[in-house]
Amino acid sequence: MTHPLDALKGKMPYLPPDMLIDRYSFTGDILSYGRCSKQYGKFKYYGFSKALPIQAWFGDVVHMTIELLFRQVKGDIKDSLNSISSGTLPSDDDVEFHATESMNILKSKGMFGRKADREFVLELLKVFNLKEGLSFYKRIIKSEVRLETIISPSTGNRPYIMNGIIDVLASPTPGVIEIWDYKAMVKPPSGDPKLTSLENQMYNYVEIVQSLFPKYTITTAVLYFINELGPKGTGNPVHKIDLTSSTVSTCITAARDDANDVVEEIRKAKLTGTFPDPPKGSVDVKTCDACEWRWHCTSASKTYTLHAP
């Protein structure tokens, strides 16, 4: 059976002028394409809008609120009592105040969370604030660090710009940097491909951070899975990667090669207008559960039935 979208294939050509260099975000392109090439094609390339970007909303609330809490501790912005309270641990009211502000900003951009999601994320943020506490905020030397670099693959393929954002650069001791990235999800088990992809994200960022902060030694990458702080979580949200290990340069090279391969796949898909359908069952069920394509997708990992609201 032909799909209605088949008629569009190849008719939205990707023809960047020769002098332009294409750019890719690690999370928005490399990870996203790796999660599901078909979903990436539909939403990122063909531009179908997502009706319920709840995962993005959740992650944005987490990132924005922690950033505001850090700025409150730094003394840059006021707390829930309209005072400057630098150097003190934010209260639960402060967490709620900043989380509400974050949600209102997202609302103004058309991104909403359901009541249950709003309550859940707020509880997670309160636990985060108490658990990591003042010592965490005080270790932060920079947050929301934008990274951008030109990658020239050793295979001779065309260079591209890789960009990304590091949530936090923390300095536990002078001269040392840790890279922190919050993930609004539960921690995947060791060896799970999802965890490997996230580790590869960190490996891809290490050299860029090192070039920006040449006087520091980057010792650790921390993936912080905030959903582990919820009632069903393990209470252990941290996954650490030792960047002083002797195998680290091999991991960095392998991660960079993987990213280069994905970029080539994306380029090929854009040129032909065809984004491969993943084999049925190969995409993570949670990704399909949140995908608007799931009811009629032949690659979906389970069968979805349409219900009247």
Ligand code: SF4
């Ligand atoms: S339903 Fe699943 S397999 Fe199909 S496009 Fe969406 S994420 Fe991909």
